[in-house]
Amino acid sequence: MTAPRIPAPTDVGAMYDRFNDLFTHHLGGNLHLGYWTDDQDDATPTQATDRITDMVADRLLPAPGAEILDVGSGSGRSAVRVAERHQVHVTGITVSTHQVQVAQGRPGAGWGAGHASFRLADAMALPFPDGRFGGAYAIESLLHMSDRAKAVSEIARTLRPGARLVVLDFYQDGDFSPPETDVMHPVFEAFRLPPLPGAGEYEQHMTTAGLEVVGLEDITGNVHRSHQLIAKAVRCIAEECDLDDERRGQLERYVELNEVIGLHSGVHYALITARRP
Template sequence: MTATQVPGPTDVGSMYDRFNDLFTRHLGDNLHLGFWSDDQDGATAAEATDRITDMVADRLAPAPGTEVLDVGCGSGRPAVRIADRHRTHVTGITVSAHQVRLAHARPGAGPGAGRASFQLADAMALPFPDGRFAGAYAIESLLHMSDRAKAVAEIARTLRPGARLVVLDFYQDGGFSAPESDVMNPVFQAFRLPPLPCSGQYEQYMAAAGLEVTGLEDITGNVRRSHRLIADAMQNISDELDVDEETRGQIRRYVELNEIIGLHPEVHYALITARLP
Protein backbone atom coordinates (compact mmCIF):
# COMPACT_ATOMS: atom_id res chain seq x y z
CA MET A 1 0.00 0.00 0.00
CA THR A 2 1.40 3.40 -0.96
CA ALA A 3 1.50 6.27 1.54
CA THR A 4 0.15 9.75 0.90
CA GLN A 5 2.39 12.75 1.53
CA VAL A 6 0.54 15.54 3.32
CA PRO A 7 0.54 18.73 1.22
CA GLY A 8 1.28 22.19 2.58
CA PRO A 9 -0.28 25.53 1.60
CA THR A 10 2.47 26.23 -0.95
CA ASP A 11 1.83 22.87 -2.64
CA VAL A 12 -1.91 23.57 -2.87
CA GLY A 13 -1.38 27.13 -4.12
CA SER A 14 1.02 25.98 -6.83
CA MET A 15 -1.45 23.36 -8.02
CA TYR A 16 -4.23 25.95 -8.40
CA ASP A 17 -1.84 28.44 -10.02
CA ARG A 18 -1.20 25.79 -12.64
CA PHE A 19 -4.64 24.25 -13.13
CA ASN A 20 -7.22 26.94 -12.27
CA ASP A 21 -7.63 28.27 -15.80
CA LEU A 22 -7.80 24.76 -17.23
CA PHE A 23 -10.54 23.83 -14.76
CA THR A 24 -12.65 26.96 -15.20
CA ARG A 25 -12.39 26.96 -18.98
CA HIS A 26 -14.13 23.60 -19.14
CA LEU A 27 -16.08 23.46 -15.87
CA GLY A 28 -17.12 27.05 -15.16
CA ASP A 29 -16.17 29.60 -12.52
CA ASN A 30 -17.44 27.61 -9.55
CA LEU A 31 -14.77 25.14 -8.49
CA HIS A 32 -17.23 23.11 -6.43
CA LEU A 33 -19.95 20.55 -7.01
CA GLY A 34 -23.53 21.27 -8.00
CA PHE A 35 -26.88 20.36 -6.44
CA TRP A 36 -29.69 18.62 -8.34
CA SER A 37 -32.96 17.86 -6.54
CA ASP A 38 -33.47 14.56 -8.41
CA ASP A 39 -32.69 12.77 -11.67
CA GLN A 40 -35.35 14.79 -13.49
CA ASP A 41 -33.86 18.13 -12.47
CA GLY A 42 -32.88 19.90 -15.69
CA ALA A 43 -30.53 22.49 -14.15
CA THR A 44 -27.30 23.21 -16.00
CA ALA A 45 -23.97 22.71 -14.26
CA ALA A 46 -23.66 26.49 -13.76
CA GLU A 47 -27.14 26.68 -12.23
CA ALA A 48 -26.48 23.68 -10.00
CA THR A 49 -23.16 25.02 -8.70
CA ASP A 50 -24.72 28.42 -8.02
CA ARG A 51 -27.38 26.55 -6.03
CA ILE A 52 -24.67 25.19 -3.76
CA THR A 53 -23.41 28.73 -3.17
CA ASP A 54 -26.94 29.88 -2.37
CA MET A 55 -27.51 26.97 0.02
CA VAL A 56 -24.35 27.92 1.91
CA ALA A 57 -25.40 31.58 2.03
CA ASP A 58 -28.92 30.73 3.21
CA ARG A 59 -27.52 28.80 6.17
CA LEU A 60 -24.98 31.50 6.89
CA ALA A 61 -27.74 34.15 6.75
CA PRO A 62 -25.41 37.17 6.78
CA ALA A 63 -26.98 40.46 7.83
CA PRO A 64 -26.68 43.38 5.40
CA GLY A 65 -23.66 45.54 6.07
CA THR A 66 -21.68 42.86 7.91
CA GLU A 67 -18.44 41.17 6.84
CA VAL A 68 -18.03 37.43 6.30
CA LEU A 69 -15.03 35.27 5.47
CA ASP A 70 -14.77 32.98 2.43
CA VAL A 71 -12.13 30.32 3.18
CA GLY A 72 -10.78 29.09 -0.15
CA CYS A 73 -12.44 31.64 -2.42
CA GLY A 74 -11.12 30.32 -5.74
CA SER A 75 -11.39 32.96 -8.45
CA GLY A 76 -14.15 34.74 -6.55
CA ARG A 77 -17.51 33.86 -8.10
CA PRO A 78 -19.20 32.55 -4.90
CA ALA A 79 -17.93 35.50 -2.83
CA VAL A 80 -19.20 38.08 -5.33
CA ARG A 81 -22.56 36.30 -5.60
CA ILE A 82 -23.08 36.13 -1.84
CA ALA A 83 -21.93 39.72 -1.33
CA ASP A 84 -24.32 41.03 -3.98
CA ARG A 85 -27.36 38.96 -3.01
CA HIS A 86 -27.05 39.58 0.73
CA ARG A 87 -25.59 43.11 0.66
CA THR A 88 -22.73 41.98 2.88
CA HIS A 89 -19.00 42.33 2.38
CA VAL A 90 -17.13 39.09 1.73
CA THR A 91 -13.41 38.79 2.38
CA GLY A 92 -12.07 35.86 0.38
CA ILE A 93 -8.77 34.10 0.98
CA THR A 94 -6.84 31.59 -1.11
CA VAL A 95 -3.31 30.20 -1.19
CA SER A 96 -3.15 30.71 -4.97
CA ALA A 97 -1.67 34.03 -6.10
CA HIS A 98 -3.18 33.48 -9.56
CA GLN A 99 -6.66 33.08 -8.09
CA VAL A 100 -6.24 36.32 -6.13
CA ARG A 101 -5.40 38.17 -9.34
CA LEU A 102 -8.42 36.68 -11.13
CA ALA A 103 -10.74 37.47 -8.22
CA HIS A 104 -9.56 41.09 -8.02
CA ALA A 105 -10.41 41.54 -11.70
CA ARG A 106 -13.94 40.20 -11.26
CA PRO A 107 -16.89 42.65 -11.50
CA GLY A 108 -18.20 43.09 -7.98
CA ALA A 109 -14.75 43.06 -6.39
CA GLY A 110 -13.86 45.98 -4.16
CA PRO A 111 -14.56 47.54 -0.76
CA GLY A 112 -17.94 48.07 0.87
CA ALA A 113 -21.23 46.26 1.36
CA GLY A 114 -22.40 44.23 -1.60
CA ARG A 115 -18.84 43.66 -2.81
CA ALA A 116 -15.97 41.27 -2.17
CA SER A 117 -12.25 41.65 -1.55
CA PHE A 118 -9.55 39.00 -1.86
CA GLN A 119 -6.13 38.26 -0.47
CA LEU A 120 -3.47 35.59 -0.25
CA ALA A 121 -3.73 33.85 3.14
CA ASP A 122 -3.48 30.45 4.80
CA ALA A 123 -6.57 29.33 6.73
CA MET A 124 -4.36 27.55 9.25
CA ALA A 125 -2.76 30.91 10.19
CA LEU A 126 -5.33 33.61 9.45
CA PRO A 127 -4.02 37.20 9.37
CA PHE A 128 -7.15 38.62 11.02
CA PRO A 129 -7.89 39.76 14.58
CA ASP A 130 -10.15 37.89 16.97
CA GLY A 131 -13.86 38.46 16.45
CA ARG A 132 -13.61 40.27 13.11
CA PHE A 133 -16.23 38.39 11.08
CA ALA A 134 -19.99 38.02 11.40
CA GLY A 135 -19.81 34.65 9.65
CA ALA A 136 -17.57 32.36 7.63
CA TYR A 137 -17.89 29.56 5.09
CA ALA A 138 -15.62 27.00 3.46
CA ILE A 139 -16.80 25.29 0.28
CA GLU A 140 -14.64 22.21 -0.39
CA SER A 141 -11.52 24.03 0.83
CA LEU A 142 -10.86 22.37 4.19
CA LEU A 143 -10.38 19.24 2.10
CA HIS A 144 -6.91 20.57 1.19
CA MET A 145 -5.85 21.45 4.75
CA SER A 146 -3.04 19.44 6.31
CA ASP A 147 -4.36 20.37 9.79
CA ARG A 148 -8.12 20.74 9.54
CA ALA A 149 -8.57 21.07 13.30
CA LYS A 150 -6.23 24.06 13.31
CA ALA A 151 -8.02 25.64 10.36
CA VAL A 152 -11.42 25.31 12.07
CA ALA A 153 -9.96 26.74 15.29
CA GLU A 154 -8.48 29.69 13.39
CA ILE A 155 -11.79 30.41 11.67
CA ALA A 156 -13.64 30.21 14.99
CA ARG A 157 -11.12 32.63 16.54
CA THR A 158 -12.01 35.29 13.96
CA LEU A 159 -15.78 34.98 14.50
CA ARG A 160 -17.95 37.19 16.67
CA PRO A 161 -20.25 35.62 19.26
CA GLY A 162 -23.39 34.37 17.53
CA ALA A 163 -21.65 34.06 14.15
CA ARG A 164 -22.11 30.98 11.99
CA LEU A 165 -19.63 28.79 10.15
CA VAL A 166 -20.86 26.77 7.17
CA VAL A 167 -18.67 23.97 5.81
CA LEU A 168 -19.35 21.94 2.69
CA ASP A 169 -17.04 18.99 2.19
CA PHE A 170 -16.39 15.27 1.82
CA TYR A 171 -15.88 12.72 4.55
CA GLN A 172 -15.52 8.96 4.59
CA ASP A 173 -17.63 6.58 6.65
CA GLY A 174 -15.36 3.56 6.91
CA GLY A 175 -12.05 2.65 5.35
CA PHE A 176 -10.85 1.88 1.86
CA SER A 177 -9.51 -1.46 0.76
CA ALA A 178 -5.79 -1.81 0.05
CA PRO A 179 -6.32 -1.85 -3.75
CA GLU A 180 -8.53 1.24 -3.54
CA SER A 181 -5.94 3.04 -1.43
CA ASP A 182 -3.20 2.16 -3.93
CA VAL A 183 -5.23 3.87 -6.66
CA MET A 184 -6.39 6.85 -4.59
CA ASN A 185 -3.21 7.83 -2.78
CA PRO A 186 -1.24 8.89 -5.91
CA VAL A 187 -4.30 10.83 -7.08
CA PHE A 188 -4.64 12.55 -3.71
CA GLN A 189 -0.94 13.43 -3.88
CA ALA A 190 -1.20 14.82 -7.42
CA PHE A 191 -4.08 17.11 -6.43
CA ARG A 192 -2.72 18.07 -3.02
CA LEU A 193 -5.31 16.31 -0.91
CA PRO A 194 -4.60 14.82 2.52
CA PRO A 195 -6.60 11.71 3.44
CA LEU A 196 -10.33 12.36 3.73
CA PRO A 197 -11.70 13.16 7.19
CA CYS A 198 -13.67 10.40 8.86
CA SER A 199 -17.31 10.55 9.85
CA GLY A 200 -17.75 12.88 12.82
CA GLN A 201 -14.33 14.53 12.58
CA TYR A 202 -15.57 17.92 11.41
CA GLU A 203 -18.04 17.96 14.30
CA GLN A 204 -15.16 17.12 16.67
CA TYR A 205 -13.03 19.93 15.26
CA MET A 206 -15.88 22.39 15.66
CA ALA A 207 -16.63 21.34 19.22
CA ALA A 208 -12.95 21.69 20.14
CA ALA A 209 -12.98 25.20 18.66
CA GLY A 210 -15.99 26.17 20.80
CA LEU A 211 -18.57 25.92 18.03
CA GLU A 212 -21.99 24.31 18.37
CA VAL A 213 -23.07 22.20 15.40
CA THR A 214 -26.64 23.15 14.52
CA GLY A 215 -27.12 21.23 11.29
CA LEU A 216 -25.64 18.39 9.26
CA GLU A 217 -27.14 17.58 5.87
CA ASP A 218 -25.88 14.65 3.82
CA ILE A 219 -26.44 15.67 0.18
CA THR A 220 -24.26 12.98 -1.40
CA GLY A 221 -26.97 11.81 -3.77
CA ASN A 222 -27.74 15.35 -4.93
CA VAL A 223 -24.19 16.06 -6.14
CA ARG A 224 -23.34 12.80 -7.89
CA ARG A 225 -24.14 14.23 -11.31
CA SER A 226 -21.25 16.65 -10.82
CA HIS A 227 -18.78 13.79 -10.61
CA ARG A 228 -19.95 12.42 -13.94
CA LEU A 229 -19.80 15.84 -15.58
CA ILE A 230 -16.35 16.56 -14.15
CA ALA A 231 -14.99 13.19 -15.20
CA ASP A 232 -16.29 13.66 -18.75
CA ALA A 233 -14.91 17.20 -18.98
CA MET A 234 -11.51 16.27 -17.63
CA GLN A 235 -11.25 13.29 -19.97
CA ASN A 236 -11.99 15.61 -22.88
CA ILE A 237 -9.33 18.03 -21.65
CA SER A 238 -6.83 15.19 -21.47
CA ASP A 239 -7.69 14.00 -24.99
CA GLU A 240 -7.93 17.35 -26.75
CA LEU A 241 -5.53 19.84 -25.21
CA ASP A 242 -1.91 20.24 -26.22
CA VAL A 243 -0.35 19.64 -22.82
CA ASP A 244 2.79 17.90 -21.62
CA GLU A 245 2.61 14.27 -20.53
CA GLU A 246 2.94 15.13 -16.83
CA THR A 247 -0.10 17.40 -17.03
CA ARG A 248 -2.00 14.84 -19.09
CA GLY A 249 -1.27 12.18 -16.49
CA GLN A 250 -2.46 14.43 -13.66
CA ILE A 251 -5.68 15.19 -15.50
CA ARG A 252 -6.35 11.50 -16.02
CA ARG A 253 -5.68 10.82 -12.35
CA TYR A 254 -8.20 13.55 -11.52
CA VAL A 255 -10.75 11.64 -13.61
CA GLU A 256 -9.98 8.52 -11.59
CA LEU A 257 -10.36 10.44 -8.35
CA ASN A 258 -13.80 11.73 -9.28
CA GLU A 259 -15.02 8.32 -10.33
CA ILE A 260 -13.74 6.67 -7.16
CA ILE A 261 -14.77 9.33 -4.65
CA GLY A 262 -18.02 10.28 -6.33
CA LEU A 263 -19.46 6.79 -6.44
CA HIS A 264 -17.77 5.10 -3.47
CA PRO A 265 -20.40 4.00 -0.91
CA GLU A 266 -18.15 5.03 1.99
CA VAL A 267 -17.66 8.62 0.74
CA HIS A 268 -20.22 11.28 1.69
CA TYR A 269 -20.72 14.96 0.98
CA ALA A 270 -22.10 17.04 3.82
CA LEU A 271 -23.31 20.57 4.48
CA ILE A 272 -22.48 21.40 8.11
CA THR A 273 -23.67 24.49 9.97
CA ALA A 274 -22.20 25.57 13.30
CA ARG A 275 -22.54 28.60 15.58
CA LEU A 276 -20.22 30.36 17.99
CA PRO A 277 -22.19 30.91 21.25
Protein backbone atom coordinates (compact mmCIF):
# COMPACT_ATOMS: atom_id res chain seq x y z
CA MET A 1 0.00 0.00 0.00
CA THR A 2 1.39 3.40 -1.02
CA ALA A 3 1.78 5.88 1.83
CA PRO A 4 -0.78 8.71 1.88
CA ARG A 5 0.07 11.85 -0.05
CA ILE A 6 1.34 14.67 2.16
CA PRO A 7 -1.40 17.34 2.14
CA ALA A 8 -0.85 21.04 1.51
CA PRO A 9 -2.73 23.59 3.66
CA THR A 10 -5.05 24.25 0.71
CA ASP A 11 -5.93 20.53 0.62
CA VAL A 12 -6.82 20.56 4.32
CA GLY A 13 -8.84 23.74 3.93
CA ALA A 14 -10.83 22.33 1.02
CA MET A 15 -11.60 19.17 2.99
CA TYR A 16 -12.97 21.16 5.93
CA ASP A 17 -14.89 23.46 3.59
CA ARG A 18 -16.70 20.32 2.50
CA PHE A 19 -17.04 18.27 5.70
CA ASN A 20 -16.93 20.72 8.63
CA ASP A 21 -20.68 20.92 9.16
CA LEU A 22 -21.13 17.15 9.00
CA PHE A 23 -18.45 16.48 11.61
CA THR A 24 -19.60 19.20 14.01
CA HIS A 25 -23.15 17.86 13.77
CA HIS A 26 -22.00 14.49 15.11
CA LEU A 27 -19.49 15.87 17.63
CA GLY A 28 -21.79 18.14 19.61
CA GLY A 29 -20.98 21.36 17.79
CA ASN A 30 -17.23 20.97 18.23
CA LEU A 31 -14.63 19.54 15.88
CA HIS A 32 -12.67 17.39 18.31
CA LEU A 33 -13.12 14.36 20.53
CA GLY A 34 -14.94 14.39 23.85
CA TYR A 35 -13.86 13.33 27.34
CA TRP A 36 -15.89 10.89 29.43
CA THR A 37 -14.69 10.06 32.95
CA ASP A 38 -15.77 6.39 32.71
CA ASP A 39 -18.33 4.10 31.07
CA GLN A 40 -21.05 5.31 33.44
CA ASP A 41 -20.54 8.98 32.52
CA ASP A 42 -23.77 10.10 30.82
CA ALA A 43 -22.40 13.34 29.35
CA THR A 44 -23.76 14.28 25.94
CA PRO A 45 -21.37 14.73 23.00
CA THR A 46 -21.63 18.51 23.46
CA GLN A 47 -20.82 18.28 27.17
CA ALA A 48 -17.95 15.86 26.57
CA THR A 49 -16.35 17.90 23.79
CA ASP A 50 -16.77 21.13 25.76
CA ARG A 51 -15.08 19.34 28.67
CA ILE A 52 -12.02 18.74 26.48
CA THR A 53 -11.95 22.44 25.59
CA ASP A 54 -12.05 23.37 29.27
CA MET A 55 -9.23 20.94 30.10
CA VAL A 56 -7.04 22.55 27.46
CA ALA A 57 -7.84 26.09 28.54
CA ASP A 58 -7.30 25.36 32.24
CA ARG A 59 -3.77 24.13 31.51
CA LEU A 60 -2.98 27.38 29.75
CA LEU A 61 -3.38 29.25 33.06
CA PRO A 62 -4.52 32.28 31.05
CA ALA A 63 -4.41 35.70 32.68
CA PRO A 64 -7.61 37.76 32.27
CA GLY A 65 -7.27 40.12 29.32
CA ALA A 66 -4.53 38.08 27.63
CA GLU A 67 -4.59 37.28 23.92
CA ILE A 68 -4.61 33.55 23.21
CA LEU A 69 -3.93 31.84 19.87
CA ASP A 70 -6.22 28.99 18.78
CA VAL A 71 -4.37 27.02 16.10
CA GLY A 72 -6.98 25.31 13.96
CA SER A 73 -10.05 27.02 15.38
CA GLY A 74 -12.58 25.06 13.34
CA SER A 75 -16.10 26.43 13.54
CA GLY A 76 -15.15 28.66 16.48
CA ARG A 77 -17.08 27.08 19.34
CA SER A 78 -13.97 26.30 21.39
CA ALA A 79 -12.44 29.74 20.90
CA VAL A 80 -15.61 31.53 22.00
CA ARG A 81 -15.94 29.24 25.01
CA VAL A 82 -12.34 29.84 26.11
CA ALA A 83 -12.68 33.59 25.61
CA GLU A 84 -15.89 33.87 27.63
CA ARG A 85 -14.90 31.48 30.40
CA HIS A 86 -11.48 33.08 31.05
CA GLN A 87 -12.19 36.65 29.91
CA VAL A 88 -9.39 36.59 27.37
CA HIS A 89 -9.34 37.45 23.68
CA VAL A 90 -8.83 34.41 21.45
CA THR A 91 -7.47 34.78 17.94
CA GLY A 92 -8.49 31.72 15.96
CA ILE A 93 -6.79 30.66 12.74
CA THR A 94 -7.81 28.06 10.18
CA VAL A 95 -7.04 27.20 6.56
CA SER A 96 -10.77 26.75 5.77
CA THR A 97 -12.70 29.70 4.34
CA HIS A 98 -15.98 28.08 5.34
CA GLN A 99 -14.85 27.67 8.93
CA VAL A 100 -13.90 31.35 9.15
CA GLN A 101 -17.35 32.32 7.90
CA VAL A 102 -19.11 30.02 10.37
CA ALA A 103 -16.94 31.18 13.29
CA GLN A 104 -17.37 34.88 12.51
CA GLY A 105 -21.13 34.42 12.68
CA ARG A 106 -21.09 33.07 16.23
CA PRO A 107 -22.39 35.07 19.19
CA GLY A 108 -19.24 36.00 21.04
CA ALA A 109 -17.21 36.67 17.90
CA GLY A 110 -15.57 40.08 18.06
CA TRP A 111 -12.74 41.96 19.69
CA GLY A 112 -11.61 42.41 23.27
CA ALA A 113 -11.67 40.28 26.40
CA GLY A 114 -14.44 37.71 26.37
CA HIS A 115 -14.55 37.54 22.58
CA ALA A 116 -12.87 35.66 19.74
CA SER A 117 -11.83 36.74 16.27
CA PHE A 118 -11.03 34.52 13.30
CA ARG A 119 -8.89 34.65 10.17
CA LEU A 120 -7.35 32.50 7.48
CA ALA A 121 -3.76 31.63 8.34
CA ASP A 122 -1.30 28.76 8.09
CA ALA A 123 0.31 27.70 11.38
CA MET A 124 3.51 26.81 9.53
CA ALA A 125 3.88 30.50 8.54
CA LEU A 126 2.09 32.55 11.19
CA PRO A 127 1.38 36.19 10.27
CA PHE A 128 2.04 37.46 13.80
CA PRO A 129 5.02 39.19 15.44
CA ASP A 130 7.31 37.58 17.99
CA GLY A 131 5.96 37.46 21.52
CA ARG A 132 2.40 38.53 20.71
CA PHE A 133 0.41 35.89 22.59
CA GLY A 134 -0.06 35.07 26.25
CA GLY A 135 -0.80 31.45 25.39
CA ALA A 136 -1.66 29.13 22.52
CA TYR A 137 -3.42 25.82 22.00
CA ALA A 138 -3.84 23.35 19.16
CA ILE A 139 -6.64 20.78 19.41
CA GLU A 140 -6.24 18.03 16.79
CA SER A 141 -4.88 20.51 14.24
CA LEU A 142 -1.13 19.82 14.14
CA LEU A 143 -2.15 16.36 12.97
CA HIS A 144 -2.88 17.78 9.50
CA MET A 145 0.39 19.66 9.07
CA SER A 146 3.11 18.52 6.72
CA ASP A 147 5.86 20.13 8.85
CA ARG A 148 4.81 19.84 12.49
CA ALA A 149 8.24 20.95 13.74
CA LYS A 150 7.87 24.19 11.79
CA ALA A 151 4.36 24.75 13.15
CA VAL A 152 5.49 24.25 16.75
CA SER A 153 8.46 26.56 16.13
CA GLU A 154 6.18 29.25 14.70
CA ILE A 155 3.79 29.02 17.64
CA ALA A 156 6.69 29.18 20.12
CA ARG A 157 8.02 32.27 18.35
CA THR A 158 4.76 34.13 18.92
CA LEU A 159 4.57 33.33 22.66
CA ARG A 160 5.60 35.72 25.40
CA PRO A 161 8.01 34.52 28.11
CA GLY A 162 6.09 32.45 30.63
CA ALA A 163 3.24 31.71 28.19
CA ARG A 164 2.07 28.15 27.63
CA LEU A 165 1.32 25.99 24.62
CA VAL A 166 -1.17 23.15 25.04
CA VAL A 167 -1.41 20.51 22.32
CA LEU A 168 -4.11 17.86 22.24
CA ASP A 169 -3.53 15.28 19.54
CA PHE A 170 -2.91 11.72 18.42
CA TYR A 171 0.42 9.95 18.20
CA GLN A 172 1.39 6.46 17.09
CA ASP A 173 3.41 3.98 19.14
CA GLY A 174 4.02 0.99 16.90
CA ASP A 175 3.12 0.07 13.34
CA PHE A 176 -0.13 -0.81 11.65
CA SER A 177 -0.40 -4.38 10.42
CA PRO A 178 -0.64 -4.77 6.61
CA PRO A 179 -4.46 -5.23 6.69
CA GLU A 180 -4.83 -2.18 8.93
CA THR A 181 -2.56 -0.18 6.65
CA ASP A 182 -4.76 -1.10 3.70
CA VAL A 183 -7.66 0.54 5.53
CA MET A 184 -5.98 3.43 7.30
CA HIS A 185 -3.77 4.92 4.60
CA PRO A 186 -6.65 5.66 2.21
CA VAL A 187 -8.56 7.16 5.13
CA PHE A 188 -5.57 9.35 6.00
CA GLU A 189 -5.51 10.55 2.40
CA ALA A 190 -9.26 11.14 2.30
CA PHE A 191 -9.11 13.30 5.41
CA ARG A 192 -5.84 15.01 4.48
CA LEU A 193 -3.61 13.53 7.17
CA PRO A 194 0.13 12.90 6.85
CA PRO A 195 1.50 9.86 8.70
CA LEU A 196 0.81 10.12 12.43
CA PRO A 197 3.54 11.56 14.66
CA GLY A 198 5.52 9.02 16.65
CA ALA A 199 5.74 8.71 20.42
CA GLY A 200 7.71 11.65 21.83
CA GLU A 201 7.69 13.58 18.55
CA TYR A 202 5.62 16.53 19.75
CA GLU A 203 7.70 16.84 22.92
CA GLN A 204 10.88 16.86 20.83
CA HIS A 205 9.49 19.58 18.57
CA MET A 206 8.64 21.66 21.63
CA THR A 207 12.08 21.23 23.15
CA THR A 208 13.78 22.11 19.86
CA ALA A 209 11.61 25.25 19.65
CA GLY A 210 12.88 26.37 23.05
CA LEU A 211 9.87 25.33 25.09
CA GLU A 212 9.91 23.40 28.35
CA VAL A 213 7.51 20.44 28.49
CA VAL A 214 5.70 20.60 31.84
CA GLY A 215 2.91 18.05 31.41
CA LEU A 216 1.99 14.93 29.44
CA GLU A 217 -1.35 13.19 30.00
CA ASP A 218 -2.49 10.15 28.02
CA ILE A 219 -6.31 10.29 27.94
CA THR A 220 -6.84 7.68 25.23
CA GLY A 221 -9.19 5.67 27.42
CA ASN A 222 -11.45 8.65 28.05
CA VAL A 223 -12.21 9.46 24.40
CA HIS A 224 -13.16 6.07 22.95
CA ARG A 225 -16.85 6.96 22.81
CA SER A 226 -16.07 9.72 20.32
CA HIS A 227 -14.94 7.16 17.76
CA GLN A 228 -18.51 5.90 17.51
CA LEU A 229 -19.60 9.45 16.73
CA ILE A 230 -16.84 9.81 14.12
CA ALA A 231 -17.92 6.50 12.61
CA LYS A 232 -21.43 7.91 12.12
CA ALA A 233 -20.02 10.97 10.40
CA VAL A 234 -17.78 8.90 8.15
CA ARG A 235 -20.69 6.63 7.26
CA CYS A 236 -22.65 9.71 6.16
CA ILE A 237 -19.71 10.82 4.02
CA ALA A 238 -19.46 7.38 2.44
CA GLU A 239 -23.19 7.25 1.70
CA GLU A 240 -23.93 10.82 0.69
CA CYS A 241 -20.83 12.28 -0.94
CA ASP A 242 -19.64 11.92 -4.52
CA LEU A 243 -17.06 9.15 -4.06
CA ASP A 244 -15.97 6.32 -6.30
CA ASP A 245 -16.78 2.75 -5.23
CA GLU A 246 -13.25 2.01 -4.07
CA ARG A 247 -13.01 5.05 -1.78
CA ARG A 248 -16.53 4.46 -0.46
CA GLY A 249 -15.59 0.88 0.40
CA GLN A 250 -12.44 2.07 2.20
CA LEU A 251 -14.42 4.50 4.31
CA GLU A 252 -16.98 1.84 5.15
CA ARG A 253 -14.18 -0.46 6.32
CA TYR A 254 -12.84 2.38 8.44
CA VAL A 255 -16.27 2.71 10.05
CA GLU A 256 -16.16 -0.98 10.92
CA LEU A 257 -12.69 -0.59 12.43
CA ASN A 258 -13.84 2.31 14.61
CA GLU A 259 -16.97 0.56 15.79
CA VAL A 260 -15.25 -2.73 16.62
CA ILE A 261 -12.03 -1.61 18.33
CA GLY A 262 -12.51 2.13 18.75
CA LEU A 263 -8.96 2.96 17.74
CA HIS A 264 -5.82 0.97 17.01
CA SER A 265 -4.11 -0.03 20.26
CA GLY A 266 -0.88 1.62 19.12
CA VAL A 267 -2.52 5.02 18.62
CA HIS A 268 -2.74 7.29 21.66
CA TYR A 269 -4.42 10.59 22.44
CA ALA A 270 -2.40 12.94 24.60
CA LEU A 271 -2.66 16.31 26.27
CA ILE A 272 0.77 17.96 26.23
CA THR A 273 1.61 21.20 28.01
CA ALA A 274 4.75 23.26 27.41
CA ARG A 275 5.98 26.64 28.59
CA ARG A 276 8.18 29.31 27.07
CA PRO A 277 10.87 30.14 29.67
